[in-house]
Amino acid sequence: MRRRAIVHPLFxxxxxxxxxxxxxxxxxxxxxxxxQLNACLHKVEERPLxxxxxxxxLRQARLDDFPFGVIFEVSEDLLLxxxxxxLARDRSVWESRT
Numbered sequence: 001m002r003r004r005a006i007v008h009p010l011f012x013x014x015x016x017x018x019x020x021x022x023x024x025x026x027x028x029x030x031x032x033x034x035x036q037l038n039a040c041l042h043k044v045e046e047r048p049l050x051x052x053x054x055x056x057x058l059r060q061a062r063l064d065d066f067p068f069g070v071i072f073e074v075s076e077d078l079l080l081x082x083x084x085x086x087l088a089r090d091r092s093v094w095e096s097r098t
Contacts (some may be wrong), residue, residue, distance in 0.1 A: 002045075003045075003048070003074065003075075003076075003077055003078055003079040004077060004078055004079065005045065005078075005079045005080075005081060006078060006079070006080050006081070007081045008080075008081060008082045008083055010083060011081055011082070011083055011084060014083050014084035014085070015034070015037065015084055018030075018033060018066075018068060018084065018086075019031075019033055019034055022066075032065075033063075033066055033068075036063045036064055036065060036066060037063060037068075037070075037084065039064075040061050040062075040063050040064075040070055041061075041070065041081075043061060044061045044070060044072060044079070044081075045079065048072065048074045048079055049074060051072075054069075054071060055091070057073050057074075058071055058072070058073050058082070059071070059072055059073065059074065060072075062087070067086055067087045067088060068084055068085065068086055068087065069084070069085055069087055070083075070084055071083050071084075071085060
């Protein structure tokens, strides 16, 4: 069943910050990061219940080669995407968005 995705307003800011940072480290790395993020989001949309619980009803999908995760929640007909977060950062930042 395809769920309707609702994305937190700050999600694009999360993406932009990470892409700019990686692109500053090495040309092309930001684009590689974005490609992995898009692949991750596709997996989340296709099979959201296959990802591990992060806390309570929140789930986390990790990017393959970057230390980031997409935090989301699944209901019967909705996919709520709260943010993209560095895995070593304080959880209270993304928990405050839920």
